[in-house]
Amino acid sequence: MSERLLPDDEVDRLLREALADDLPKELEDELRGGAREAWRRAASGARPARWRDWFPSVWRPLVPQTALVAASLAMLAAGAVMQAAPAPHGVVVSLEGRQAAARAARAMGRATAMECTVQVSDDHGRQLRHRIDWKAPGETRVRLDGAGGRAERTLRLPGAAPSVLTRAAVARDGASRDPEIEHLRAFLSPLALWERLAAPWRPEPGREGKAPAAGAFVVAPRPGAPGLTVTVDPATHLPLWLDGTDRDGRKQAAVCRWP
């Protein structure tokens, strides 16, 4: 015996069928057909929810049965077509700059020697040229071309930080406290140079999309802020020329070689 309950109207039909001995033949056939249909529906289980049952009854007339299927297919098709469009320019430029910075950082971390000729303007506007030679594991010779003649310093500076947790090593180093070479701090070692370049990189205006072949980037803390234009060797990813202003706003230019 089935445990399913029939709706009241179906039960009424069944009762009428059972008591239909004196009914006309057509009516009896109709009643029997109805009863069979009722049993069949009861045996086939509950009707699955219709799509528009999800909407409040007020909205149902506005949502035809096929509308939701059509909407889902349209959304999928539109998404598939639209995703083929190029990514937004700002995102590509930003990612390009990050990649260039990551490549340069890795190349500088592997460097065994660096020679930089740095040209800076002093407080009186005079152009001074200094020569810096750094050799692994951490010896730096600085030849200063100052107002009082030539001078030379030898410092101990590591080439790369041993881990990401020691990136402030340069700031702690005693060399930075020497007033004679304070303005050259960014060029005393590859690590110091990387610290100077650790700001967002952007392809130089007009050269977007051409990196890394062009390899010229503007490194600045904010768009429009004074920064350095860095030209990177496309083969080694090491910085070759730096031109711009230091953090105090003074003009600064350097040519670097990586033997």
Next chain:
Amino acid sequence: MSEEAGARRAGWVGALGLLAVLGAAGVILARSASTASGFGLALVTGGAATVLLLAFPGSEIRRAVGCAAGAPAGPDERRRAALVWGAAARNAWVLSAAGAIAGFVSVFSSESSGLARFLGGVGDRAVGVSLGLLLAVLFTIPALRLAPFGESVMETASPPPPAQRILAGVALLALLAWPLLGPGSGDRFEPRPWLLHWPAWLVVAGGALALALYLRGIGHGASVVVGLGGAGSVGVLLGLTRALHGFATVSIDDVAGGMMFAVSSGYAALTGLAVVGLPLLDRDAREGRRVPGAARGAACGFPLVVLILLVVTVLLVMVPMEKPAG
């Protein structure tokens, strides 16, 4: 009688223990909290609460807190309380993943280059995600304690008042839209294209609707949750595939497009789960319908997919691409 008093005392001790764990964790997390982590904290705590308010009346939530604290309750009430705590734990977990995406995009939008600085930015924003995970674990404990053994039939429950639902819905939408308004400029990673990449939203919405229509027989809430989880996972996978292919062929355009598609698909699906799927699922459960395992799996598994996506995305951005030899 003395046994009952003992059980009630044990309940109070357990509840105090939970509060003590929460307090200790809060003190530890407060040391790491910063202005940057404030949004993550707001999204996880506020988001989990508002999703709960979309499905449960305030009175039922209050009774659930009382039950967890050891107040006497019948089997039906205990079952309802277990539902509330289980939903709160799951909401905190889902909102943690949404907070992780928002924080991740915020780091890209504001931090300069360099792994150390990037990790510093992630650390600044990790407090909200950690708090979400902590809340998920803590809320699971009362849910396990109150869950009745065996099957029991619940009486029909009335839905939350419309005013409560509207207020909670508006608050939740505001919280989820907040990251879109983050800072950004033409030359930096902007949050909007990462979180609101239209192709990804269309694919997730269309896919979720199609799956939900196909699965409608398993219940409204369950079909929507499984649909969103499935469509979101497919979107994440498609985006990652494109990004990885771009990485292999050194195509920055493809890497950027693929990552945006994947991240945005994840955020779209999590938003859909929080705003529509989870409240519908909870409503089904409150009305006594059985929640299929697939729906539970989708609600708990999809945030994990999103967290894995974020790890892969960090690698794709920070590891320099190299042209294949030859």
